[in-house]
Amino acid sequence: MSHWNPRDLGMDRRISRRDFFDGVAVAAVAGSLLGPGSSGRNPAGAAPTAPTAPVAVTGGPCAAPLGDTAQALSVPHALRDGRFWEYAGRPEDTGERYDLVVVGGGLSGMSAAFAWLRAEPGARVLVLDAHDELKTPSPDAAGRGSALLDPPSAWTHEGRALLDDLGVGLERAAPASRQADSVMCDRETFPVETLVKLTPGLPAERLAARLPVADAARRDLVMLCENPPDWFPGLPAREKQERLAGLTYSDFLLRVCRVHPDVERFLRTLPNARWGCSTRCLGAIDAWASRGYPGFQGLGLDRSEPSRFNSPTVEREWNRELYRVRGGEESLVRAMTRAVAGGGGPGRTGHQVRLRPSSPVVSVRNDGDPGSASSATVAYFDGHRVLAVGAGSVILACQGAMVPYLVPELPERRREALRRAVRLPLLDAAVRVRDRGAWRRLGVSRTRWTGAYWCVTELEDGGPENGGAEDGGGPGVVRLLATPCRSELGPDEGAAAGRRALLRTPYAHMEFTVREQLARLLGPAGFDPARDIESIAVHRWGHGRAPEYRRPWHSFAPDGPFPSDAAPGRFGRIAVAGSDAVPWTGPEAAVTAALRAVEELRR
Template sequence: MRHRITRRDFVGGMLVSTGLSAFATLPSASAQASSSDHFVSPPLRTGMRGSHPGAFEAAHALRDGTLQEKEIKDTGEVYDLIVVGGGLSGLSAAHFFQKYAGADKTVLIIENHDDFGGHAKRNQFSVNGHDLVLNGGTLEMESPQRYNQWASMILSDIGVDIEAYKKENTKTGKTYEDMGLQAGLFFNQEGWQRDYLMRKSQNQAEDHWRFLSASALKAAPLTDKAREDLIRLVNFKQPDYLAGKSLSEKKKLLATKSYKEYLLNVANIDPAAAAIFQKAAAGVFCVGADALPALFAWAMGYPGFSGLGLGELPEGLLSDLQGGQHGRQKDSEETVHFPDGNATLARLLVAHLVPESTKARSQDDMGLASFDYTKLDQPGEPVRIRLGTLALNIAHDGTPETAETVSVLCAPAGEEAPRRISKVRGKQVVLACWNMIIPYMVPTLPAAQKEALAYAVKGPIAYVNVAVKNWRAFKKLGISEISCPGMFFEDVQLAEPASLGGLKAPTDPEKPIVVRMIKTFGMPGLSKRDQHRAGRSVLLGLTFEQFEHEIRQQLQRILGPGGFDADRDIAAITVNRWPHGYAYTYNSLYDPLDWVFTETSDRPCVKARQPFGRIAIANSDAGASPHTDAAFEQAHRAVVELLERQTFPFVSAAPGASTL
């Protein structure tokens, strides 16, 4: 582990001289044309990505109140709509606006990152002549058959063909299964006496849960009691740990008790056995079993509930609440994962909004499509996407009831003390950014709305993608994904064997592939929102070099027995850092039960998303759900609110009485 691969070592995922920087800040549209020889397409950039350096410094200065007054340059630009935020919600807001108001209407999308798509990020590598991609953020479309009508409309409009995609991937979809590769659990010596990789048992006749079964646990580094407790926990005929309570009482208790507490104090399993579940659902909620309601764990299929007589979770229950309630709906096998996750959706949206930016048009085209970033912000085009730019202040040009335009002050996102502040105007504005920054951008909002906007604390998470030259070690060890509850990264997974058009799934262990590693930042002992705040601070304090050290040592410990050599086999590393990651979802351990299980208007997300004059709010926070369909649905609502106000100007600019 003595050889380090830094962000300076790669351009487009290919090894080059360390004297050539591949991590230059995205130049402005005008500058790109004159510096194209040095420009690296954002998906090809390695090192620290996600919320990358240069994306948030001005935002932190805005939050801290350290921005100093500068001379403001009025650009004279006036748009029919300005969208703040170029993620899936912002891009779809632009799409809905043009669809309803007219294709000739002008739209400016302002995005602080150097790429479009927000959390729907694409990571791309070229290793030994092989093109590889993987999601750097939003993973997949969960249960698209249950999508709301507006999300379904978006998919139809941009040409998403789920059935064609599934047909294309029928053969390769079971690549790992056909090779005999299984899920595995890694016991690390720090928590379980010795390092041990346990594979899922091949005996399907015995009671099991994922990788846990009596035969698989035989050689695990556990005490007899811990092993027996785990076998009992996954048994399909467990005791009723809540005997004597009614069904209603059982479910309420499970809704208000954490899964960790349930395992330890209700199911009474050994702490060493319970530690296997310490990261339960962390990839969904960004907190572990200590902050996961036991009722959620039951709904998600975690073990320990078969004897309680809870019945079956009715099909669709909890899944059809507005925007979907992430992780609480019954699991569905109908997930759709494009090779780069939902970045394919963002790329299709941009191809429709700014057709000059790419020759690609169809779903299959997106596999290997290239985008000309100099074409995203061109004068005279109906839709312009302005990257690397932060909206600092948004104010009506007059009162919210009478103003005909809204002024938006902008600055380079990466400057703590911006040297250039420009003003653009929009006849309407959609805020498709994070709720928590909106009170700083729009200081004239009502105090109660600011408070509601501040309630949603987004969950921090890191998606790390490691391009390796081969995956022989995975094949030799017989594993395709490994749960590592006691290590720095809790999940290590081979990229899904997915193809899209000219981009072909990796199916040969001798060839390169991308390995996904996931880390969440739960802080047990705190409330969910406080865990998110504390975890964000930890994530922002980690350097690329620290991530790289952890990547190398963890892969070496797990895969070394299979012949893996970190120095030899790692080709490139991209760390997707998301300190403001998943939208906050209501949690019955900390939030009122009606916020969690109903669509009540008392929820902070409903109070926060109320329109304010010519300003409407769209984003996944507005639906209290990180689902992609929630982002689309909230965009539609925001656009309709603006168009209703435009069509019926006698209606109040804010909730309340009519202006007549």
């Protein structure tokens, strides 16, 4: 139960803007455009829907999302459920012909368009997207970049070269920059809500003494941090790693270390910001390989190289230089959009590129046998009818799970593998505040919560090196992240359950929890949400984080074959991009997949 009255939190106040961006189709309206009922020809839940258009609510209390387009909500579900072609007419040929058609206007799609134009400056390119605007969040919805939402990654040489061409820089980032500087042991988890600052070099005993946990939990936490035993004595290193690969980190703590349950509750949300799920889903082998997860020192495992059981992302980033896009992924997508559109807005031609939003693609087919086809046909829904355009090549930079419904002639092995690309749901908010001085007075800039709705709150660019939490205050942007995945069910089933819960969550509840958690954290330092919040932007992504195949949930890891292994290799004049098409995640994955798809089609 909340201790706060909605009126005290400012829920009734008129602020400069409230924006709610929807990244998931609403099931209740999924059939409104194309008729009632599902034909049932496809298995239920076989593929998630594509992202939908932004929903904007500006000014005044938010009662319901407004401004979405019906086709963005309904078409992907109708394709999945086998209803679309029962009610849609035959495609009408527009007579348009392009050298390249890109399906999906996100980071991977815009990277593909940009890379193609680098190789063929005179090419005619069409980018189709289901959103009513391309995936470039409004600049006023965020500040200068967020370490919370843009984690570092190990960029390839090709990816860095593409960014150089765009004029978008990379900055080096240490893995430690991902860590919170404080933990809110919240009332959802513990009897007494307590903010604990993680002072660098703080001895484990002093940290444990500050926690609102049982005495036995304090002793167990100190043991894990300072002197854990060898939990698998007598086993060779490889077998120890294999044991860890069969456990989640929560299982390791509770079943192997046998610590007090309060220890597991305190550590549970450690991986949420990085992995989109809690320790009940994160494999113990990946926790061993990451910073900040205690309990492994006594195993005596060699840390000079990763374990063969580690996830692809951990393996790629092991002892490599990590980088973050300067200004964040949002700035990268905007730079790509400007580059390919030549300054023209959506729907306008620039550099032979046309950007066409509100145009969900419904069919992609080779013109003839894939082995000899020299062109393809792409059909999309414009809100009234199905239109078809010709393409010399097509790059599918949409979600991998939608590809089997767009290209039904794709070999079944590839179709089945792509259906397994289950993404994790995410929810992030950007809150513009009148004065960030409360963060300075409190002495924190990034707080992990142990069980509240939003698992991380961060003052954007809030570190002392960026003139944040230790400066004299002034306006700022606060970012919040929620990870709805039901981690105890695993990444696939947990993602589906979390997505259903996210669909049922009213936007008013999201705003309420934003205001309440900021009041709980910053209220003692003088923050008043009714007075100090100037705007709120919430992005809801039902299919947010690309899948990462890892132990203990995916038995085919690490030897494969991975579902993403089915994506490479062109099918006639069609190639697959998108971050689902590579086994690791992050913005670099989306760019890498795009560059590979361009190379495959241009061979």
